[in-house]
Amino acid sequence: MRAVYRAGNEKAARDALADFYDVARAADIPEAVRLARTIRRWEEAVLAYYRSDRLSNARTEAINGLMKKIKRVGHGFRNLNNYRLRLLLHCGGVNWQHQPAARLEDVLPRSLRRAGEVDLREAGRRVAARKTVGETRIHRMGSIDSIQK
Known part of the structure; x- marks a missing residue:
């Protein structure tokens, strides 16, 4: 799958996907065959990466994962405001750099x-x-x- 995203254009990516399907089928591992079947169903969405000027939702997925982790580590929050503040602290792009202090x-x-x-x-x-x-x-x-x- 990494070869699909490293390909230079959509045609090269289609060729890399075809190679991936062949390797998965030849491996004769049920999990690999199932993965190949799932990716084949999502093939147009995978190839949309090249039609959308190489945009992806990776950052969105990363922030969603971080939000779930914060909720899990917090063992639940008593109110929504505390959860919201914790999310803003970790995901909101807080700048921890302080302004220079006045000279003594x-x-x-x-x-x-x-x-x-x-x-x-x-x-x-x-x-x-x-x-x-x-x-x-x-x-x-x-x-x-x-x-x-």
């Missing part, structure tokens, strides 16, 4: 933020905090970053 020299201690305007020189950078109503502004080399409270 850009963060002023709370005591300095309360003190009003303070100038610090750290590693050649001028950092000043000005306390205004509703926000704290951090000035750094001429730029202003606002942090809303």
